Amino acid sequence: MTATDAAPPTAADRAALALQAARRTRRNFLADGALAAATGAALLIVLAILAMILFDIVRNGTPHLSWTFLSKPPSEGMTAGGIFPAIVGMVEMVVLMTLAGVPIGVATAIYLHEYASPVSPLTRAIRIAVANLAGVPSIVFGLFGLGFFVQFIGAGIDKAFFHGDKVFGQPALIWAALTMAVLTLPVVIVATEEALRAVPQELREASLALGATKFQTVFNVVVPQASTGILTGTILAVSRGAGEVAPILFTGAAYFLPLLPKNLSSQFMSPSYHVYVLSTQSPDVDATKPILYATVLVLLALTFTLNIAAVVVRARMRRRAGVAT
Amino acid sequence: MQAVTTSEGATPTGKSQPARISAPISTDGASSQALERQKRRSSMRVSVPPAQPPRLKLSKAPFWHRAAEWLLHALAISAIVAIVLILVFTAKEAAPLFYSKLVREEVTLAKMWIPQLWPGYDESASVWQPVSEIPKFGVWPLILGTIKVTLVAMAVSVPLGVGAAVYVSQYAGPRTREIVKPVVELLAGIPSVVLGFFALMVMATWFQDAFHLESRLNALVSGVALSFAVIPVIFTLAEEALRAVPRSYVEASTALGAARWQTIGRVILPAASPGIAAGVALGLGRAVGETMIVLMASGNAAIVSASLADSTRTIAATIAAELAEVVFGGAHYTVLFFLGTLLFLVTFGINTAGDYAIRRMKRRLGSAT
Numbered sequence: 001m002t003a004t005d006a007a008p009p010t011a012a013d014r015a016a017l018a019l020q021a022a023r024r025t026r027r028n029f030l031a032d033g034a035l036a037a038a039t040g041a042a043l044l045i046v047l048a049i050l051a052m053i054l055f056d057i058v059r060n061g062t063p064h065l066s067w068t069f070l071s072k073p074p075s076e077g078m079t080a081g082g083i084f085p086a087i088v089g090m091v092e093m094v095v096l097m098t099l100a101g102v103p104i105g106v107a108t109a110i111y112l113h114e115y116a117s118p119v120s121p122l123t124r125a126i127r128i129a130v131a132n133l134a135g136v137p138s139i140v141f142g143l144f145g146l147g148f149f150v151q152f153i154g155a156g157i158d159k160a161f162f163h164g165d166k167v168f169g170q171p172a173l174i175w176a177a178l179t180m181a182v183l184t185l186p187v188v189i190v191a192t193e194e195a196l197r198a199v200p201q202e203l204r205e206a207s208l209a210l211g212a213t214k215f216q217t218v219f220n221v222v223v224p225q226a227s228t229g230i231l232t233g234t235i236l237a238v239s240r241g242a243g244e245v246a247p248i249l250f251t252g253a254a255y256f257l258p259l260l261p262k263n264l265s266s267q268f269m270s271p272s273y274h275v276y277v278l279s280t281q282s283p284d285v286d287a288t289k290p291i292l293y294a295t296v297l298v299l300l301a302l303t304f305t306l307n308i309a310a311v312v313v314r315a316r317m318r319r320r321a322g323v324a325t
Numbered sequence: 326m327q328a329v330t331t332s333e334g335a336t337p338t339g340k341s342q343p344a345r346i347s348a349p350i351s352t353d354g355a356s357s358q359a360l361e362r363q364k365r366r367s368s369m370r371v372s373v374p375p376a377q378p379p380r381l382k383l384s385k386a387p388f389w390h391r392a393a394e395w396l397l398h399a400l401a402i403s404a405i406v407a408i409v410l411i412l413v414f415t416a417k418e419a420a421p422l423f424y425s426k427l428v429r430e431e432v433t434l435a436k437m438w439i440p441q442l443w444p445g446y447d448e449s450a451s452v453w454q455p456v457s458e459i460p461k462f463g464v465w466p467l468i469l470g471t472i473k474v475t476l477v478a479m480a481v482s483v484p485l486g487v488g489a490a491v492y493v494s495q496y497a498g499p500r501t502r503e504i505v506k507p508v509v510e511l512l513a514g515i516p517s518v519v520l521g522f523f524a525l526m527v528m529a530t531w532f533q534d535a536f537h538l539e540s541r542l543n544a545l546v547s548g549v550a551l552s553f554a555v556i557p558v559i560f561t562l563a564e565e566a567l568r569a570v571p572r573s574y575v576e577a578s579t580a581l582g583a584a585r586w587q588t589i590g591r592v593i594l595p596a597a598s599p600g601i602a603a604g605v606a607l608g609l610g611r612a613v614g615e616t617m618i619v620l621m622a623s624g625n626a627a628i629v630s631a632s633l634a635d636s637t638r639t640i641a642a643t644i645a646a647e648l649a650e651v652v653f654g655g656a657h658y659t660v661l662f663f664l665g666t667l668l669f670l671v672t673f674g675i676n677t678a679g680d681y682a683i684r685r686m687k688r689r690l691g692s693a694t
Contacts, residue, residue: 028584035586036496042488043497043505046560049553050512053523104403111401115394122402128680129404135607135676136411136669137614138517139641143665146648147414182407189404215390243516246616246641250648272518279522280621289526296522300515307514311507 054300061297064290070298074256078278079287083295088260089268090242093177093252096264097241101181102234105188112189113196114218134186138246145179145251146171167265174264176252183247184237191236191314195229196222198317228317232310239306243299245272271299415669418662421654431656432462437663440465453627453638455647455657462660466627470544470637474619477548477633478555478612483605485552486559490601493560494567495589506564513557521621524550529622536634542624544637550618555608562607562683566600567593569690599686606679610672616641640664 009017068082075081108126116123155169168174199222207217223230245253254267255277261268275295282288421428442449443461451463489509493502528550529541538545570593578588594601624636625646644661651657 028586031586032584035589036492039488039492039496042485043492046485046489046512046556047505047508049556050508050515053515053520053553056523056527057519104400107397107400108403111397115397116401126401126404128677129408131680132673132676133404133408135610135614135672135679136408137610137616137641137672139614139616139644140411140415140665140669140672143415143418143644143648143662144411147418147662148410151418151653152414182411185404185407213386213390215386215394239514243514243518245516245518246645249645272516275518275522276617276621279525292522292526296519300519303514303516304511307511308507311510 057293057296057300060290060293061300062294064294065297069291069294074291078256078282078291079284080291083269083271083274083291083298085257085260086269086271086274086295087298089173089253089257090270090272092261093173093180093248093268093270094238094241096174096177097180097184098234098238100178101184101237102188102230104181105185105233105237106192106230108185109189109192109196110218110223113193114222115214130186130189133182134190136183138183138244139249141179141183141247142249142251144182145175145247149175149178150251170265171250171252171254171267172265173252173261173268176248176268179247179251180241180244183244184240187237187240188230188233191233192226192230195226195232195317198229199225228313232314232317235306235310235313239303239310242270242306243272243303245270245276248273271295271302275299412666412669415662415666419659419666421659422663425659428656428659431460432660437462437464437660451629453643455660460656462656464640464664466629467638467640467643467664469629470623470627471613471639471641473544473631473633473637474548474551474623474639475609475612477544478551479605479609481549481552482555482559482608482612486556486604486608487563487601489556490560490563490567491589491594494564495585495593506561509557509560512553513561515553517554517615517617518621520550520553521618524618524622538634540624540626540634540636542622542636543634544623545633547619547623547637548633550622551612551615554615554618555612558608558611559601559604562604563597563601566597566604566686569600569686570596571690596690597686599682599689603679603682603686606675606682610675610679613675614641614668614672616645620645640668644668 070082070087071084072082073085074083108130112123112126116126150169150171153168154172154175158164158167158169162168203221203225204217207221208214212220248270252267253270253273255269255273257267257269275292278288278292278295279285282292422432422434438451440449440451440463441461443452443459446452451465452461453463453466454461489505493505497505524546525542529546532538532543532546532549533541536545574592574596575588578592583591619637619639620642623639623642625638625642626636627638627643628635630637644665647657648661651661
């Protein structure tokens with residue numbers, strides 16, 4: 001107080017202050033610009049990576065893509081023909097995976113969101129397990145599939161029903177599908193729970209007030225409302241399952257099979273595994289390159305279509321939830 | 326005294342208690358008139374039956390409803406069962422390493438972890454040559470390879486992921502965000518085998534031409550390709566964390582005269598740091614365990630070297646490449662399952678730490694608002 005009162009700022013002081021302020025403003029302006037530019041550049045690089053991958057694969061993949069490619073088996077040592085058996089194998093594996101995994105995932109999500117107390121130790125344990133299951137490396141799922149499904153369950157079935165003949169105790173379609181079902185479990189659980197969370201609480205209260213039991217409320221009111229979310233989870237799980245290779249390496253995928261898989265204990269071909277083997281173990285890379293690119297394009301188109309479908313379905317669900325509340 | 330009991334029954338609430346107590350007292354010392362009135366009132370009230378909470382007769386839920394609910398409870402622990410089974414059955418196949426004589430003739434824990442003096446070598450070394458005449462299971466080349474590739478991947482993906490998240494959450498408009506977020510999710514949706522293929526076919530050539538590298542497939546190429554899989558993980562979690570910072574923080578900082586970059590650097594980023602750390606941790610878990618990209622793009626030579634230009638072999642890629650050709654139950658098979666168990670435990674630790682960070686973030690911001 002006293003200092004400033006005693007000596008009013010001279011013109012020079014004021015000029016110095018103004019200069020300082022101007023400098024600070026300029027420095028802030030520059031720093032702001034630099035930060036925005038740097039972070040914006042990071043975003044652009046990320047988007048450019050995606051564009052680069054898409055561009056390369058679409059450009060090199062389309063020339064060889066044709067109806068024959070999709071409907072004919074490979075021929076002449078993988079240098080000609082198509083990937084029809086691989087597509088069939090993948091579809092069969094994914095269907096089995098969905099049948100086995102989605103009901104369990106949906107049940108877990110319903111239990112977590114509708115029945116369980118959010119603070120009980122069991123609920124917390126389930127949540128930790130789900131979070132960790134999502135982070136288990138895919139190759140460990142491969143080991144698990146081999147150790148549990150093939151060696152333990154499969155060999156057990158053989159011992160009990162086939163007098164020790166190797167029927168199920170070896171890599172097979174069903175074991176690959178079940179391994180993949182475990183891998184995609186967290187995807188289904190997270191998506192379903194998000195959908196259940198979006199169902200307005202009033203709907204549950206109204207149903208209970210009308211005298212419906214908890215079970216009727218959950219299955220006749222809440223779950224139908226959340227069905228789009230369950231669909232999203234299924235789509236994402238299918239997309240993940242179609243693209244993963246490591247879990248099926250030792251549990252059922254085969255490089256080349258003359259016949260389509262006939263039953264659950266057959267091995268199967270898959271486009272993702274096909275890409276891996278063709279690109280790493282082909283004796284003549286140049287001869288297989290067009291086929292390889294076309295296979296990658298098919299795989300990428302499939303997963304992208306599924307992912308975009310999931311995004312659209314989810315966006316629609318969120319919009320509806322926003323209107324309802 | 327009927328009156329008292331009735332009124333007791335009729336007004337069980339605490340508020341009327343003084344009146345109830347006063348009733349008998351007034352009867353004792355009051356005139357007959359008052360007593361009469363009291364009696365009349367009581368006779369009027371006697372007809373009212375004592376009120377009790379209505380007893381509804383609920384019919385029991387049908388048996389199959391209850392059965393279905395029990396099934397639901399049973400299925401809900403599937404995730405826990407899965408985690409336990411994964412650990413048990415990978416560890417079970419690795420266990421002979423500790424007791425099987427046949428396996429221990431070829432390999433023991435000490436031989437895996439301590440550099441050995443192998444015939445033909447000048448000094449003791451940790452060597453991974455599981456199919457040579459004398460099988461050598463030194464794990465250090467694989468562990469160092471994993472660390473090397475992971476470091477490259479994190480060095481690329483952390484700045485890009487967090488930077489893009491800062492831009493999208495702080496500078497971009499809502500419309501940009503609506504477009505960018507699903508696009509980054511698409512990047513996350515690219516199968517890792519496709520990323521590995523792209524690294525093998527395209528990026529390896531680019532890097533070789535740009536840096537004049539000796540080996541086409543090396544730690545640098547596989548690390549950068551791996552970062553493409555990690556970026557979406559970091560971006561998504563960091564963006565959510567940054568956007569969850571309460572507006573009041575920003576307003577307070579701006580009101581104190583802080584410039585935008587100061588607000589972002591000293592208020593928003595510290596507040597969101599647990600969420601960003603969680604994203605980095607989950608990304609790290611992904612990088613350590615990712616198989617196909619490194620398997621296809623790293624060259625798979627198990628050598629100890631600090632150079633990024635050298636071909637490298639990681640733990641996950643080793644399992645994927647070798648398990649198909651081993652004898653079931655043999656030493657090599659057991660060691661590969663041991664490595665798998667190790668990988669599981671390491672990623673489990675990293676993910677648990679990340680999960681803890683997310684929950685701390687939620688609690689911290691939850692109490693702030």
